[in-house]
Amino acid sequence: xxxxxxxxxxxxxxxxxxxxxxAGLTLVFGVLNxxxxxxGNLYAVGAYAAATAVTMFLxxxxxxLQAMVTLVGVAVLVAIVVGPALERGILRLFYGRDEVxxxxxxxxxxxxxxxxxxxxxGVNPLYASQAYQVFGNVNIGKLPYVGYDFAIVAVAIVVGVxxxxxxxxxxxxxxxxxxxxxxxxxxxxxxxVVRVFVVSFSIAVFLAALGGALTAPMISVQPGIGVNxxxxxxxxxxxxxxxxxxxAAIGALMVGFSRAAAVHLAPVAELFIVYLVMAAxxxxxxxxxxxxxxxxxx
Numbered sequence: 001x002x003x004x005x006x007x008x009x010x011x012x013x014x015x016x017x018x019x020x021x022x023a024g025l026t027l028v029f030g031v032l033n034x035x036x037x038x039x040g041n042l043y044a045v046g047a048y049a050a051a052t053a054v055t056m057f058l059x060x061x062x063x064x065l066q067a068m069v070t071l072v073g074v075a076v077l078v079a080i081v082v083g084p085a086l087e088r089g090i091l092r093l094f095y096g097r098d099e100v101x102x103x104x105x106x107x108x109x110x111x112x113x114x115x116x117x118x119x120x121x122g123v124n125p126l127y128a129s130q131a132y133q134v135f136g137n138v139n140i141g142k143l144p145y146v147g148y149d150f151a152i153v154a155v156a157i158v159v160g161v162x163x164x165x166x167x168x169x170x171x172x173x174x175x176x177x178x179x180x181x182x183x184x185x186x187x188x189x190x191x192x193v194v195r196v197f198v199v200s201f202s203i204a205v206f207l208a209a210l211g212g213a214l215t216a217p218m219i220s221v222q223p224g225i226g227v228n229x230x231x232x233x234x235x236x237x238x239x240x241x242x243x244x245x246x247x248a249a250i251g252a253l254m255v256g257f258s259r260a261a262a263v264h265l266a267p268v269a270e271l272f273i274v275y276l277v278m279a280a281x282x283x284x285x286x287x288x289x290x291x292x293x294x295x296x297x298x
Contacts, residue, residue, distance in 0.1 A: 015256025
C-alpha cells in the first residue's frame, strides 16, 4: 500500500513539472505550426536566471511567498525579454517554409543558445537550494516529502486551469483558436496574426522558463540540463497529440506515473519506460490521444 501511494505521489509531482514545460511546446506547435527544438534551452535560461536571482536577492532563509514570487517573476522577465526577440528576430523569417526547414532553424537556434548560456553563466554549476528548503516537509502516510514539491503541483494546476480558461473563455484566446484552425482566413478578416504569434510564443517561453525556474532550487544548474527536458517534452506532446493542451496534461500524467512505477517496481526500466509508453500509444493512435482537427482545403 505504501509503495502504491509513493507511485501516485511521485508520479503526480513529476507529471506536474513536465506539464509546465510540455504545455509551452505544444502551444507553439498549435499556433505557429512549429516544433521548437530550442524549447529546452528556454527551460535552461529560466533555471539559470532563477539561480542567479535567488543568489542575489534572497537570503539564507527567505519566506516561502518571497521565494515563489521571485521564481515566477524571473520566468515572466525571461518571457518578456526573450519571447518577442526570438519570435520577431528569427522565427518569423521561416514562416511559410517547409516544416523540415523550420525544425532545422530551431535546431540551429538550440546550438547557438547552448553556447550563449555558457558565455553568460559559465560552465560551473549554480545552486539555489535556499528556495527549496523554506516550504518545510510534508508527511503522506509514512512517507516524508519536501513541501516544495507540492508547491510545484499547485502551480501546475493553476497554470493548466489558467491556460484552459484563456483559450476557451477569453476573447483573445478564441482568436488564438481561430488562428490555429485557419490563419489565412483570420488574416483576411483583419485579425492581427503577428500579435497572436508574438503573444503565444511569449507565453510558451514563460511556461518553459517557469519549469526551469521551479526546477533550479532542486538541482545543480549546469550546461546541458535542457537536452533531457526537450526529449521528455517531445514524448509528452506526441503521446497527447501535437497542439493539444489537454493532451499535454494527460501525456504528462501517463509519463509521470509510468516513470514512478518503474522507479519503485523495476528500476532498470526507468530509462526506456517513457518511450515504451509513447510507442504503445502511437501504435494504436498514430496522431496521439487528442488529435488536432485540421481543415481540408479544396
